[in-house]
Amino acid sequence: MRELTRQQIEELYADLLTLREGSRLLLENSTEGAKPVGLDQPIGRLSRMDAMQQQSMSQANLRIARQRLTQIETALRRHSEKEYGFCVDCGENIGYGRLKARPEAPFCLDCQSQRERK
Numbered sequence: 001m002r003e004l005t006r007q008q009i010e011e012l013y014a015d016l017l018t019l020r021e022g023s024r025l026l027l028e029n030s031t032e033g034a035k036p037v038g039l040d041q042p043i044g045r046l047s048r049m050d051a052m053q054q055q056s057m058s059q060a061n062l063r064i065a066r067q068r069l070t071q072i073e074t075a076l077r078r079h080s081e082k083e084y085g086f087c088v089d090c091g092e093n094i095g096y097g098r099l100k101a102r103p104e105a106p107f108c109l110d111c112q113s114q115r116e117r118k
């Protein structure tokens, strides 16, 4: 896998900043919906179940969004340490194509698929 050029790194860095902004907004907007459903809320039994279902959905989304934000921030930190673009596991180049699709990806494709198999 070819090493990233300076220009590619800068481009991906800009992508990361945009992604971080988007993730933060998403988290801010979804925190409201993920609040526990109060028992004293004047809603019927069915609508309470609806509310609880919606709540667990947004909590799952929230968890994914938080994980993604953490990965984005880790990638930004690795950029400032000049380690961005290298796999956290094996140290190989992750590759521009993969990073363009997922700028926060911490692993190369090999290591990622190994992890998913485990």
Ligand SMILES: [Zn+2]
Binding pocket: 087, 088, 089, 090, 091, 092, 107, 108, 109, 110, 111, 112
């Ligand atoms: Zn790797």
